[in-house]
Amino acid sequence: MRCERERSAGPSQASAHRSPQGEGSPVTGINWHTVLIILGLAVVTVLARGFFLFSNRTWSLPRWAQRGLQYAPIAALAAVVVPEVVTVQGQLVGTWQDARLYAAVVGAGAYFWRRDVLFTIVAGMAVYLPLHLGLGW
């Protein structure tokens, strides 16, 4: 059965990251590099949510920025999600026996049916878990 880690483990720096804890095993240490990333992400949240609130002036967006904002968020999500679904260790999946492919398609279909993100997750996992645990895909 493929382990969750295999596909995301990059060759070099990934080894610097602690492997996931096994079931119930005690937490052994803190990865300070990850902590730095998280602190940075918290700053990113403050920057994004407070972006125009730092200044006393009331701004208006230039047109190109307004238009760019239409397309960048969905592009960022697709850039992260699609490779996570269709690649294994930096290669396009070579088999149809991969639970992620079906779960993602069903999840997307479920979203357009009910327009509910939570339902997407439930439907996707309902496909993913039997294939992954039952058939080892």
Add this chain to the structure above:
Amino acid sequence: MFFLRTHYRHPEFRAGVRDFLRPAPGIAAWGLMTGVAMVKSGIGLYESLLMAVLVFAGSSQLAAIPLILAGAPLWVIWATGFCVNLRFVVFSLHLHHYLSHLPAWRRVMSGYFTADLSYVFFVRRHPDPADEPQGRLAQQAYLAGSNLMNWGAWIGSSLVGVALANFIPQAWGLGFAGILCLVGILCSLATTRLRILSATVAGIVGVAAIALPLKLNIIAAIGAAVLLCLTVEKMRPPSVDEVRA
């Protein structure tokens, strides 16, 4: 802000809390799932706790996890998080009209606590910024109430999820729920044809350029998608509904 006495004593604060009772279970379910997904993706217990409490932005948390695990450079992870968070930049532009009389730290603090749904509820209840002190106080009290509910539901359920995750075997692959959550958000953003084009191009470039070092395929994908969409838009003026969307 919910820790200010003048806010939490105000009747509008209770209105904000009350209005948020309906979406709170959904937020909590999502937070629970994010908590489990964070730990089960393998970023560690303390790291997951810290992320839930400080980052307080589900989609950028979930998008960051595969990049962290792949050892992507800091700036790529942060830039991706910022792109996923760009909608908040637009919210902050709008919120300024309501908060401009406040000192900067209070404006930014209010902005930090205002997530998607509390923003939506706030502008629905108060479509126009007040121009006298009492109205402003009422508006901030309402925002504080719904923000407290939103924050409480999210943080509380994330922490429960992180705690529960320790009892779930790694082999179940529950980390994939995080990806499915991003799939759902992605679909919810696919409201215009050009946005669908943006997602398609970004997905293709993200995979085609996967051999690039440092997870630069993500940056290349975003850049290519946005540039292409802006170019297509320029050649073909967007229809009325796409401008509004």
